[in-house]
Amino acid sequence: MNLVHLTSALKLYLEAALLLAIVAAILACLRVCLFRWPRAMRFSGAVALANLMLVLALTFPLVLSAVPKESLIRPAAQTWSGSIKGQMPALRITFPISTSAQSAQGPEGVELGYSVVLLVVAVLFLGGLLAHVRLWLRLKALSRAIAGYPVLRSIGRVRIRAAEGGGAPFAAHVSGRAEVVLPADIIERPEPMRIALRHELQHHRARDTGWLYLHESIRAAFFWSPAVPILIRTIQEFQEFACDEALIGRRGISPRAYGRCLIEAAESALRPRFVAAGTAGMSVGTRGDHLKRRIEMLFEHKGRKSVASTGIGVAVVALGALATVAFAAKSAVQDRSLTRSEAERFAAIASKGARVPLDVNEQVLARLNRLAGTPEGRRTVRDARSRLPRYQTMFEAAASRHGMPLELVAVAMFESGLRNDAVSPPPYRAAGLWQFIPETARSYGLVVDGTRDERKDPELATDAAMRYLKNLHERFGDWRLAMKAYNEGERRVERLMKEHGTRDPWALERVSSTAGYLAGAVAMMIVLKNPELTESFEAPGASVLWKAEDRRQELPRPRMARATEGEEEPAIRTVPN
Numbered sequence: 043m044n045l046v047h048l049t050s051a052l053k054l055y056l057e058a059a060l061l062l063a064i065v066a067a068i069l070a071c072l073r074v075c076l077f078r079w080p081r082a083m084r085f086s087g088a089v090a091l092a093n094l095m096l097v098l099a100l101t102f103p104l105v106l107s108a109v110p111k112e113s114l115i116r117p118a119a120q121t122w123s124g125s126i127k128g129q130m131p132a133l134r135i136t137f138p139i140s141t142s143a144q145s146a147q148g149p150e151g152v153e154l155g156y157s158v159v160l161l162v163v164a165v166l167f168l169g170g171l172l173a174h175v176r177l178w179l180r181l182k183a184l185s186r187a188i189a190g191y192p193v194l195r196s197i198g199r200v201r202i203r204a205a206e207g208g209g210a211p212f213a214a215h216v217s218g219r220a221e222v223v224l225p226a227d228i229i230e231r232p233e234p235m236r237i238a239l240r241h242e243l244q245h246h247r248a249r250d251t252g253w254l255y256l257h258e259s260i261r262a263a264f265f266w267s268p269a270v271p272i273l274i275r276t277i278q279e280f281q282e283f284a285c286d287e288a289l290i291g292r293r294g295i296s297p298r299a300y301g302r303c304l305i306e307a308a309e310s311a312l313r314p315r316f317v318a319a320g321t322a323g324m325s326v327g328t329r330g331d332h333l334k335r336r337i338e339m340l341f342e343h344k345g346r347k348s349v350a351s352t353g354i355g356v357a358v359v360a361l362g363a364l365a366t367v368a369f370a371a372k373s374a375v376q377d378r379s380l381t382r383s384e385a386e387r388f389a390a391i392a393s394k395g396a397r398v399p400l401d402v403n404e405q406v407l408a409r410l411n412r413l414a415g416t417p418e419g420r421r422t423v424r425d426a427r428s429r430l431p432r433y434q435t436m437f438e439a440a441a442s443r444h445g446m447p448l449e450l451v452a453v454a455m456f457e458s459g460l461r462n463d464a465v466s467p468p469p470y471r472a473a474g475l476w477q478f479i480p481e482t483a484r485s486y487g488l489v490v491d492g493t494r495d496e497r498k499d500p501e502l503a504t505d506a507a508m509r510y511l512k513n514l515h516e517r518f519g520d521w522r523l524a525m526k527a528y529n530e531g532e533r534r535v536e537r538l539m540k541e542h543g544t545r546d547p548w549a550l551e552r553v554s555s556t557a558g559y560l561a562g563a564v565a566m567m568i569v570l571k572n573p574e575l576t577e578s579f580e581a582p583g584a585s586v587l588w589k590a591e592d593r594r595q596e597l598p599r600p601r602m603a604r605a606t607e608g609e610e611e612p613a614i615r616t617v618p619n
Contacts, residue, residue: 061099066273083353085283102368114373173262212323213242215251392571397447405561414575429460452566476507522547
């Protein structure tokens, strides 16, 4: 799995964790409101709302991934992706710099290698896996314990069992059957047994025992989050209040007797007893103020009716708050990478009037995202475009004179960033706008000696580059092969075509020692015709979080050697940063 997939999965996971924390906060506020204004909403409605919000918190990140980028609000951070063959991926977090002097140096920040990102994902995955294994073992222990209790009675798919010793009654859904376990000391007393049995059957009727499996799985998946246990505990307390609410006032149930059962359950919760995941019982929420509130509700219930419109309003506000936070979280850190369809749309714009085929494939898409997405790529393109006016007339005249496509100017932009003083290190010593090596420059009439270097004469170098590219096109009959030969040399390209039996430039690009050069040149042509690619994505004053597959090479600055006819092509090298 590459860095792009890892960071995308990690982003969705962390968004879900954030939304679960928000749900925990909303439910905590709702609990306070229901204690203070009991007519605002029935607890059964609160349980349904809590479970709905739980599901939405897990699904919102994935659903919002389909929302068009243009519909999101301005981001506080951005993610970008790109890939460069043979380099170690890295995740960089950069921050804006206010002063103009610092801005010229580019954004500062920290960089996390692929191994660090992989370690974080591995810790979260393994931690969640171990937590789920522990949950599975606890559920197996619950199943074995329940199977050891004698069955008192079966009613449809519900089995009522008796447990020896103390403890509180509980309900669980095991092996496709609803189970109710009553302590033996309660069975001997008809009234407490009837109340406890009805309470636990109400849990099954409300499907609380089924939801508990999802609750426990979420607890295991987000084992590190302190908000998740609070969230699950709050929902379980709502379930108990909802059971109390459903049973109070029924014929045959005395509030006093029900209160005594709650107190006994609270006492049993203080004694050592069997505790298992996936169970619901009267002892949940029977400590401190919660027990006091449950007993008070027994005597307040008579004549109390909730206001339906108020409950609907509470639900709308809670769901609206969750949706707002989910949308804000998705907008705050956006993946601004171009998709294949978006890149094709920009390529179609750039192709109008162009003679060079502007293909879009995975190689071009990766380079395009790097040029448009990384701080170095955007800065280099903007700097090259700022230098273009001083050479534009010269480029247009040379292209017209030789009948060449004007979009080949992008080759010079990709080679040198239109920096006439650019020089690559030995052994190739490429120089000038078009990065000629000495041998190729001399073969096209440029003087390169100890006292004079016409490669740094923009007009002479441009004229030589046009003649060179024109000869390459006449030789190969394809502008893409001509650009590839401009980078690698004619003999190397011919040898690749012979060895692999193809003239497809992209097939040759994949097996070339300079894989990425042709894709970079084509991407530069697309960017050149679509200036908004490097100007509109980065919001002013926003941090930039981006993913890049190569942190050692600053694009677009490959200082490539040129090989002329009859000479052996040297290996390609890149100028180190």
